[in-house]
Amino acid sequence: MRLEELNSRYNAFITVKEIKGRSEGKLSGLTFGVKDVILTKDIRTTAGSKILENYIPSKNAYIVDIILREGGVILGKTNTHEFALGATNTSSIAGPAKNPYDDQRISGGSSGGSAVAVGLGLVDVGIGTDTGGSVRVPASLCGVIGFKPTTGLIPTDGVIPFSWTLDTIGFLARDVDVIYKVFSTVLPNDRKKVVLSKLRRRPRLGLFMFNENNEVSKVLLEGLDKISSYFDLINIDLPLLKENGSKVRRIIGLAEASSYHRDWLINYKDKYYFRDTYSLLVNGLNISAVDYIDSLRFRRELLKEYLKIFKEVDFILSPTTTITAPKISEVINNELKFRDSLISITELFNVVGAPSISVPFGKINGLPIGLMISGELYKDGDLLEFSKNLMEIYNIKVSVSP
Numbered sequence: 001m002r003l004e005e006l007n008s009r010y011n012a013f014i015t016v017k018e019i020k021g022r023s024e025g026k027l028s029g030l031t032f033g034v035k036d037v038i039l040t041k042d043i044r045t046t047a048g049s050k051i052l053e054n055y056i057p058s059k060n061a062y063i064v065d066i067i068l069r070e071g072g073v074i075l076g077k078t079n080t081h082e083f084a085l086g087a088t089n090t091s092s093i094a095g096p097a098k099n100p101y102d103d104q105r106i107s108g109g110s111s112g113g114s115a116v117a118v119g120l121g122l123v124d125v126g127i128g129t130d131t132g133g134s135v136r137v138p139a140s141l142c143g144v145i146g147f148k149p150t151t152g153l154i155p156t157d158g159v160i161p162f163s164w165t166l167d168t169i170g171f172l173a174r175d176v177d178v179i180y181k182v183f184s185t186v187l188p189n190d191r192k193k194v195v196l197s198k199l200r201r202r203p204r205l206g207l208f209m210f211n212e213n214n215e216v217s218k219v220l221l222e223g224l225d226k227i228s229s230y231f232d233l234i235n236i237d238l239p240l241l242k243e244n245g246s247k248v249r250r251i252i253g254l255a256e257a258s259s260y261h262r263d264w265l266i267n268y269k270d271k272y273y274f275r276d277t278y279s280l281l282v283n284g285l286n287i288s289a290v291d292y293i294d295s296l297r298f299r300r301e302l303l304k305e306y307l308k309i310f311k312e313v314d315f316i317l318s319p320t321t322t323i324t325a326p327k328i329s330e331v332i333n334n335e336l337k338f339r340d341s342l343i344s345i346t347e348l349f350n351v352v353g354a355p356s357i358s359v360p361f362g363k364i365n366g367l368p369i370g371l372m373i374s375g376e377l378y379k380d381g382d383l384l385e386f387s388k389n390l391m392e393i394y395n396i397k398v399s400v401s402p
Contacts, residue, residue, distance in 0.1 A: 003075065003122050010103060012116040014094040016076040017043050021068025026185045028071030030124045030178070033117040035110075036077040037084050037129060039158040040064055047160050048082040048092035050272045051264055061158025063127060063169055066186045075123055079113025082277045084129055084162045085257060086110055087137055087342040088335050091274035096328050100142055100401030101367055105325040108138035108342060111172065115142040118172045121400035125182055126172035131162045131253055133320075133346025135170030136358035140320035140370025143360045144398055146172045147179050147384070150377050151353035153191050154183075161260050163253040165296070166350050174398035176359075176388040183380070197381040199314075199389075206236035206313035209345050216319050216369050219362050223371075224317070227393050236313060238348075240305045245348040246340075248302065251287055251295040252351075258284030276335035299351060306352040310376045315386055318345050320358040320370030346372065355380040357387050360396055 007013050014036045034040065037047045039057040041064075046052045060068070067074060079097040081089045089112025090096040097112035099105040100119035107116050114126025115138035128135040130148040139146025147170055154169040161167055169186075171179045184195045207224075210217040224233065258265070258281050265285065270278045309316070323341045331338055349356040354374050361371035373390070375383035390396075 006120050006122060010098045010100065010116050010120060011079050011095050012097060012113045012120065012122060013076040014046055014048065014079050014092070014113065015044055018076075019043065019068065019074040022071050025069060025071030027067060027182065030072050030182070032067055032072050032074045032125045032127055033076060033078040033114050033123040034064060034074055034127045035114050035129055036080050037160040038063060038127065039160075040074070040077065043077065045077065045160070046093060047084070048080045048094065050093055051268060053093060059158065062155040063186055064158065070185055078111070078117055078126060081110035081112065082274050083160065083257070083261070084110040084131065084134055085277045085280055086335055087133065087339055088331050089113065089138065090328060090331050090335060091276055098328070099325045102325070104329070105327050105367070106141065106331055108141035108321070108325065110134040111170065112138045114172050115139055115144055115146065118142075118144045118174060119401040124173060124178060128170045128172060129159060129162070130168045130170040130350065131166045132249060132350050133343040135172060136320050136346050136356060136370065136372060137342050139172055139358040141325040141368065143368030143401060144172050144174055145176060145179060145357065145359050146170060147183070147357040148349070148355065149183060149380050150194065150355045151350070153194060153380070154186060155188065161256070163256040165252050165256060166249065168350070174400075176384055176391065180384050183384070194378045195381040197385040199382055199385055202231055203314040203386060204232045204234065204312065206234055206309065206316045208236050208238065208316050209242070209318045211322070214319070214322055215364060216322055216324070219364055219369060220319055220371055223362050223394065230393050234313065236309055236316065238305055238309060241302050241348050241352065244298065245302060245351045246344055248295045248299055249347045249351040251291055252299070254280060254284030255287040255292040257281060258287070275333065279336065303352045306354065307376065315383065316374045318372045318374065320346060320372040324364050324367035324369060349374045353377060355383045357383060359387055359391055360398055361394070
């Protein structure tokens, strides 16, 4: 009853439906909410869009099959920004997913419903996708933990694509140990070595993209200063990534999204799509093949720069977002206006495919803010262990939201 009541208020789920597989397994006892761009056999998968409002898949996605095989229980399909193409989770056939801390504010997106379900205590784990920050942004705004693994580790079979190059399955929870358990379980056997950890006792942390004139940055830096005796903090710069990362990611992402949506764009135009989604996809159609190919090539240079910095540091710290959750009334019909404030930092780590996690790290006027920790590719275990250690040092505990 609690799930139905809270869902009617917060719109965490598009479809509430219990899905069970085996009763025993590594994930036995855990409940899940699965983002509604992830296929579930015989249960509708809408992608938050009128276009797929009545779509009933004939198979499960890879991630769903593993969860059910290992004893996890899925409680429903969580709210998403239409086709995962937005950072606010306001454009959805279910209506906006609403922030657990203030139901007049956005959850962030596009995996907003999964973050809300976790924040309200409706599920233990939210399964999302992250192409430009879609797991970490709602984690930050909703005061939960959001982890994007190294891109390509977890098969995206059965996920409605945003970008074949950049899409990543991600996890939201209230406990790093739970994320580690789920992540290590769903990894294919030949990739499980990435969960091994070899942390140094006193890690070196690089500060990146903090802005002294930004309130979120100020609060995060004050918090880090209080516990700086536990690690070494240095300022770093990644000039190529900082100057070009957003442009490269957006060209790749939108070109691939528009390729997937091309026939629907021709047949439905703006009659079925939300306005902001349609605008992005039309822009994607106008990206030239030369710009797309050049962006794929330049992505390699960004990756070289990124990997080189790990000769100096063990992890990179950044604000997850530059703002707290804005009011829904301010965002509706102005979704693209808030895009940079929400994803301009997270998307930099998508373009290089890095593992990246957002952990709650304070509040501003009662609203959560997130600290993002990013690591070297394929060292996901190190990243999760350090994130857990940092939360213990700072005594961060994620409780069910009011």
